[in-house]
Amino acid sequence: MIELDRLAKRFGPVTAVDDLTVSVRPGHVTGFLGPNGAGKTTTMRIILGLDAPTSGTALVNRRRYDTLVRPLHQVGALLDATALHGGRTARLHLAAIAQSNGIGRRRVTEVLRLTGLEAVADRRVKGYSLGMKQRLGIAAAVLGDPPVLMFDEPVNGLDTEGIGWIRQFFKELAGQGRTVLVSSHLMSEMALTADHLIVIGRGKLIADMPTAQLIAANARHDVLLRSPRAGELAGLLTARGATVAPQPDGALVVTGLDAPAIGDLAAGHGIAVHALVPRQASLEDAYLDLTGESTDYHGSLEGTPAP
Amino acid sequence: MSTATAAGAAARAAAPPIAVRARDLLGCEWTKFRSVRSTYWTLAVAVVTPVGFSVLVAVTLAAAPARGAPPDPLLPGLLSLEYAVIAVAVLGVLAFSSEFGTGLIRTTFAAAPRRRAVLAAKAAVTGLVTLTAGELVAFVSFFAVQAVLSGHHLGVSLSRPGVPGALLAEGLLLCVCTLLGVALGAIVRHTAGGIAATLGLILVPAIAGVLPAPWGPRIGRFTLVDAARQVTALHPQPDLFAPGPSLLVLLAWPAAALLAAALAITRRDI
Numbered sequence: 001m002i003e004l005d006r007l008a009k010r011f012g013p014v015t016a017v018d019d020l021t022v023s024v025r026p027g028h029v030t031g032f033l034g035p036n037g038a039g040k041t042t043t044m045r046i047i048l049g050l051d052a053p054t055s056g057t058a059l060v061n062r063r064r065y066d067t068l069v070r071p072l073h074q075v076g077a078l079l080d081a082t083a084l085h086g087g088r089t090a091r092l093h094l095a096a097i098a099q100s101n102g103i104g105r106r107r108v109t110e111v112l113r114l115t116g117l118e119a120v121a122d123r124r125v126k127g128y129s130l131g132m133k134q135r136l137g138i139a140a141a142v143l144g145d146p147p148v149l150m151f152d153e154p155v156n157g158l159d160t161e162g163i164g165w166i167r168q169f170f171k172e173l174a175g176q177g178r179t180v181l182v183s184s185h186l187m188s189e190m191a192l193t194a195d196h197l198i199v200i201g202r203g204k205l206i207a208d209m210p211t212a213q214l215i216a217a218n219a220r221h222d223v224l225l226r227s228p229r230a231g232e233l234a235g236l237l238t239a240r241g242a243t244v245a246p247q248p249d250g251a252l253v254v255t256g257l258d259a260p261a262i263g264d265l266a267a268g269h270g271i272a273v274h275a276l277v278p279r280q281a282s283l284e285d286a287y288l289d290l291t292g293e294s295t296d297y298h299g300s301l302e303g304t305p306a307p
Numbered sequence: 308m309s310t311a312t313a314a315g316a317a318a319r320a321a322a323p324p325i326a327v328r329a330r331d332l333l334g335c336e337w338t339k340f341r342s343v344r345s346t347y348w349t350l351a352v353a354v355v356t357p358v359g360f361s362v363l364v365a366v367t368l369a370a371a372p373a374r375g376a377p378p379d380p381l382l383p384g385l386l387s388l389e390y391a392v393i394a395v396a397v398l399g400v401l402a403f404s405s406e407f408g409t410g411l412i413r414t415t416f417a418a419a420p421r422r423r424a425v426l427a428a429k430a431a432v433t434g435l436v437t438l439t440a441g442e443l444v445a446f447v448s449f450f451a452v453q454a455v456l457s458g459h460h461l462g463v464s465l466s467r468p469g470v471p472g473a474l475l476a477e478g479l480l481l482c483v484c485t486l487l488g489v490a491l492g493a494i495v496r497h498t499a500g501g502i503a504a505t506l507g508l509i510l511v512p513a514i515a516g517v518l519p520a521p522w523g524p525r526i527g528r529f530t531l532v533d534a535a536r537q538v539t540a541l542h543p544q545p546d547l548f549a550p551g552p553s554l555l556v557l558l559a560w561p562a563a564a565l566l567a568a569a570l571a572i573t574r575r576d577i
Contacts, residue, residue, distance in 0.1 A: 048417045051576040066420040069322040070331075077417055083410030085343055092342040100335035100418045102323060140414065 001026055001179055002047060002148060007056035009042050009203075016042040018203035020056070024181050026147065029174045031194030031211070032183040035291050039203035040183040041079070044152055048077055060148055072101040072144030078137035078151045086126030090117055090136050093125065098143050111139040116165075130157030138169070148179040155189055167193050187287035191215065201291040218289055223259050225252040226275035233271050240265065251275070332419060332428035336402075340432050345401060350436070353394035353481065354444055360387035361448040365455040380456055380463045381473055384448040385539050388477060391444055393506065395437045395481045399488020400501035402429045407496040413577055422572045430489045430565060434482050441481030445474045469541050476538035476554070483531070483561050484509060490564035494571045508564070521546075528553070531560055 002024040009017040017039045024030045034040050045051040047058045049065035057064070060075050068074050084093060094108045112121045115135040120128070125136065134157055141149055151170075155163055170193060174180045184190050190197060190211070197214050199207040207214055227233050230252055234244045242256035254262060259278045266273045323331075340346055364383035406412040419425050449465070456462035463470055487508060492501040508531075515526035516533065524546040527533045537543045537553035548556060 045413070045576070048413075049420045050413055050416060068420065069328070071420060072418055075417075079413055079417075080410050083414060085339075085405060085409055085411055087343045087345070088339070089342070092338060096335045096338040096342070097414060097418050099338055100331050100415075102327065102331050 001061055002150075002181060003057075003059045003062070004043070004047075005057045005059075007043065007046060007058055008054045009039070009046060009051060010054045016203050017046070017053070020200065020203065020205055022198055022205055022208055024179055024198070025196075026179040027174055027177050028196045029170045029180045029182060029194045031190035031197045032181055032200070033187060033190050033197055033287070034183075034185065034200040034206075036185055038185075038200050038291070040185075040200065041152055042203075043200075044077065044079060044150055044181075044183065047150065048075070048079075070101040070144070072097070072103065072146060074144070074146050075148045075150065076141035076144060076146040077149070078134075078141045078154055080152065081130065081133040081137040081154075081157070084125045084133065084136070087124055089122050090125055090128075090139075091121040093136070094140060094143065097140055101144055103143055107143060107145075111142055114142065115139040131159055131162050134158055134162070134166075138166070142173075147177070148181075149173055150181045150183075152183045153185070154182060155184065155186075155193075163189075187284050199287075199290055206290050218287075221258075222253050222255045222279050223257070223262055224275065224277040224279055225254055225262060225273065226250070227252075227266065227271060227273050229271045233266055233269075233273075236265055236269060236271075237262065328424070329428075332424055333431060335419075336425075336428040336432040340402075340436070343405075345405075346398065349394045349398040349401075350440055353391040353398070353437070354440055356390040356394070357384075357387035357444050358448050358451060360390060362451045362455060365452040369455055369459040369461060378461070379541055380453070380461060381449075381470070381539065381541050383452045384445060384474075384477060385536070387448060388444070388480060391441070391481055392484045392509065395440070395485040396488040396505045396509070397502055398437065399433055399485035399490075400492035400495075400498060400505055402433050402489050403492035404496060404498040404501045407492075408498060416577055423569045426489075426493060426565065426569055426572060430486055433489055434486050437485040438478060438482035441478030442475065443478075444481070445477035449474055463541070467541075472550070473539045473541060476535075476550075476557075480535050480539065480557070483535075483557055486561035487564050490561065490568040493568040494564075508560075529556055531557065 004020050004022050007017055007020040008015070020039075020043065032040050032043075042051060046053050047060060047065060060068070065071060065075070091108060091112065094111065095105060098104070098108050109118075112118045115138055117132065117135055117139060120132065125133065128136065134154055138151070138154065141151065154166060158166060170180050170182060182190070182193060184193075195211055197207065197209065197211050198205070199214070209217075225233070230246070230250060234246065234252055237244050237252075237254055237257060240257060242254050242262075245253040245255075247253060257265075259276050263273060263276055361383040364386055368378050368383065403412070406415055415425060416422055453462040453464075465471060484505070488501065488505045491504045491508065492498075495501040495504050510532070512530040513527070513532040515530055516523050518526060524544075528537075528547040533547055534553040534556040537547050538550045538557060543550055543553075547553070
């Protein structure tokens with residue numbers, strides 16, 4: 001269980017986390033979603049006691065992180081998989097972390113096996129691929145067998161097989177009753193991994209709900225319609241309560257009625273229909289709708305000085 | 308993996324005694340220390356260079372025609388320590404700066420939120436190893452140098468009053484410099500900057516020595532370089548602190564630096 005209460009973090013004039021109140025519950029994989037720079041990493045650092053909040057509190061299992069004794073038995077975290085000393089082997093890297101929390105060598109071997117790193121455990125990590133480093137980071141996070149786990153962008157650098165493995169792994173961890181918080185800036189990834197979503201933008205909470213509900217609430221459904229008697233049909237549709245948006249090319253975009261209803265209506269009035277296309281906004285579109293207002297860095301070529 | 312909550316509850320229920328937690332952190336830092344190559348390289352430089360160099364100085368001293376007072380028989384050993392000082396300062400700085408540089412420090416502080424305890428563990432591990440290496444250098448250099456000098460009737464024996472103390476102090480000097488490095492690595496958080504700051508702190512105050520009398524010695528006696536000279540010389544200079552107070556000066560520098568580091572690492576975001 002992770003509880004944030006009116007959490008705020010300011011770096012000078014920049015507000016990275018803004019009055020964030022949210023609980024992350026056990027038994028679920030909770031996606032922590034937001035565009036780059038939304039404050040996800042800062043929030044995780046505050047939870048781990050690395051950054052001090054400007055105001056508000058972050059509690060793990062009802063305690064402040066810096067009061068935990070042998071904290072790896074309570075919380076395991078992967079913030080940055082590349083944060084390693086390249087000259088150290090995976091086994092000794094894990095052994096050092098394990099020792100700091102009174103965890104034995106047998107557990108080190110166990111997590112190496114669990115993450116599929118056994119064969120390369122005695123190699124210097126500078127030769128590791130990003131995917132292997134992610135696995136090593138996950139191995140470190142589960143060393144203390146903690147009830148709360150946090151992963152910051154764990155999918156980066158993993159290949160397809162690795163991504164499948166990690167999704168399954170998170171689900172297993174949640175299935176054992178653990179609290180699993182996984183951050184990402186990719187909605188499509190989170191839709192497959194998380195069953196609950198916390199969406200933030202510019203440090204503010206935007207949504208906190210089950211994944212399915214978030215998708216249903218934000219997905220747009222409309223119907224693209226072409227007809228030689230578009231104007232006449234638009235009047236009939238509006239009378240039925242639909243919203244009609246005429247497009248520059250003469251097509252109509254209809255919301256509020258589904259395609260069969262529109263087709264039936266047109267047929268009933270003897271109006272020919274040349275195109276009737278139900279359209280569904282992608283998850284990514286829904287996510288952009290949610291966070292569009294709060295993206296810090298909009299990519300744009302306008303206003304860029306000519307070279 | 309199915310015992311998560313039980314393990315968590317058990318860990319919460321029984322907070323281990325402080326001695327166990329100290330052992331945990333010392334073990335962790337020892338494993339980190341011995342598992343990277345840079346440790347062995349810097350220690351090799353710290354041990355081999357001064358021993359070789361001191362023999363060379365001794366040969367030169369023995370070959371030079373005697374003019375005025377005979378040279379301090381411990382001088383070759385002290386002169387050659389400068390190389391070891393640089394190596395152990397680097398070793399000390401790396402204890403923190405290598406973790407800040409890679410970001411590993413976040414893993415370290417997440418595993419051990421009591422940051423001052425981490426500082427203490429790093430200082431203890433690096434300091435003890437360097438103290439051992441320092442004493443090794445001091446005594447091996449001594450015997451090598453005296454083997455050269457005794458042929459020219461310039462040498463001293465270990466049993467002469469003042470000699471064992473001076474040699475022990477030479478070894479301690481390396482420990483002092485590495486602890487300064489540990490502290491400044493934690494404050495500066497950057498390898499090159501930390502090394503520059505450490506060597507600067509050791510060497511720059513020595514400028515006081517060229518101030519006109521009586522200010523030179525009056526200020527100089529508080530510097531590391533002069534304090535080191537006083538505790539390691541067979542014939543301390545009369546216008547500086549006696550070896551006893553000089554030893555306190557020598558220990559005050561790393562103590563102050565570690566105190567500053569303790570304040571810095573607990574107040575800053577990581």
